[in-house]
Amino acid sequence: MSGLGQEDRWVEKEWTLAERFSANLVWFRHQAGLTQQELADRVGMNRVVLSALECGRRLPRLDTILRLVAGLEVKSCDLVAWMWWTPAGHHHYETPRRIADITGYEVWDFDTPARFRVSPAGFETRERFKDRLRQRGEDPDHRVVLELLRDDAPKVAPRPRPDAAWVLRTAQALKALREERGLTRDELAKRARTTAAFIGEIEEGKVFDPGLRILAEICRALDGEGTGLAAQVEPMRAERKAAVQKVLDELAERDARQAEE
Amino acid sequence: MGKEKGPQATNASRAFGQNLVRLRERAGLSQEGAADRAGLHRTHVAMIEAGQRLPRLDTIVKLGGAVGVEPCELLAGLAWELDPPKEGSK
Numbered sequence: 001m002s003g004l005g006q007e008d009r010w011v012e013k014e015w016t017l018a019e020r021f022s023a024n025l026v027w028f029r030h031q032a033g034l035t036q037q038e039l040a041d042r043v044g045m046n047r048v049v050l051s052a053l054e055c056g057r058r059l060p061r062l063d064t065i066l067r068l069v070a071g072l073e074v075k076s077c078d079l080v081a082w083m084w085w086t087p088a089g090h091h092h093y094e095t096p097r098r099i100a101d102i103t104g105y106e107v108w109d110f111d112t113p114a115r116f117r118v119s120p121a122g123f124e125t126r127e128r129f130k131d132r133l134r135q136r137g138e139d140p141d142h143r144v145v146l147e148l149l150r151d152d153a154p155k156v157a158p159r160p161r162p163d164a165a166w167v168l169r170t171a172q173a174l175k176a177l178r179e180e181r182g183l184t185r186d187e188l189a190k191r192a193r194t195t196a197a198f199i200g201e202i203e204e205g206k207v208f209d210p211g212l213r214i215l216a217e218i219c220r221a222l223d224g225e226g227t228g229l230a231a232q233v234e235p236m237r238a239e240r241k242a243a244v245q246k247v248l249d250e251l252a253e254r255d256a257r258q259a260e261e
Numbered sequence: 262m263g264k265e266k267g268p269q270a271t272n273a274s275r276a277f278g279q280n281l282v283r284l285r286e287r288a289g290l291s292q293e294g295a296a297d298r299a300g301l302h303r304t305h306v307a308m309i310e311a312g313q314r315l316p317r318l319d320t321i322v323k324l325g326g327a328v329g330v331e332p333c334e335l336l337a338g339l340a341w342e343l344d345p346p347k348e349g350s351k
Contacts, residue, residue: 017319066341080321
């Protein structure tokens with residue numbers, strides 16, 4: 001797996017919601033110095049149910065969350081921390097000039113499905129970020145890591161969606177590449193795990209918005225594993241990663257400077 | 262399941278519903294719009310808003326994302342009184 005088509009992932013390991021809740025629960029139970037049985041007794045719950053929650057095999061209902069919050073004497077924000085929901089959305093990326101010249105893709109336009117976001121961060125990290133916010137004179141309880149990153153990341157001006165000319169260029173580039181490789185639509189479809197009909201539609205410029213995942217699959221299928229065109233997409237991912245790292249470094253630097261003052 | 266709801270559960274679901282209505286209106290969303298963004302059925306959201314349902318964690322997180330807040334903001338002001346520990350439960 002080249003990892004293409006996973007562009008929008010923030011985290012290395014994908015946690016489920018139940019796993020994240022269980023991590024929060026276990027952490028605060030240990031902080032409170034309670035055993036499973038003691039906590040179960042305290043909140044009037046069956047220990048087996050509590051154990052299932054701690055194993056990430058079960059999702060609690062509102063009343064259970066509130067019982068546990070009371071039993072652990074934490075804030076409700078603590079138990080439901082590090083989990084978010086992103087509604088379905090539309091995304092728009094501008095391809096760096098250098099890559100656009102080669103691929104003909106000037107923009108990547110794609111829709112993302114609605115999904116849960118779960119951070120693998122531990123509570124130590126959370127405390128570090130809270131300290132950082134305190135240093136900056138902000139309320140540490142009302143901000144989260146991603147918000148912090150979002151604020152500090154450079155704002156991207158909204159761009160218009162791709163026009164017909166872009167769709168046509170994409171279509172022509174694809175078709176030319178496929179023919180250069182001597183592949184039929186059927187063969188390409190099989191390799192890119194899609195249908196020949198869909199490839200036909202893209203090539204004829206009928207698909208306005210093929211989606212990043214499918215384009216990446218097609219690029220890879222056209223070029224084999226990890227070479228040529230598919231490799232051109234990699235720098236985009238690296239660039240984005242570097243941009244995030246830069247923001248983090250700048251923040252750390254600023255904090256260090258403030259600490260000195 | 263969950264038929265024997267105590268008064269505390271009723272209060273909790275009611276308060277949760279009120280929080281949801283407040284935050285949804287602040288976000289300028291209709292019930293239908295919020296349900297759409299949360300990927301839930303509108304009647305489900307309506308029941309939660311009316312305090313007739315105790316939502317599960319995934320639903321809470323979805324609703325938070327739909328109205329653009331951290332999940333825990335939906336739990337603001339909600340608390341639970343635990344029963345005093347029973348004799349010999351150690």
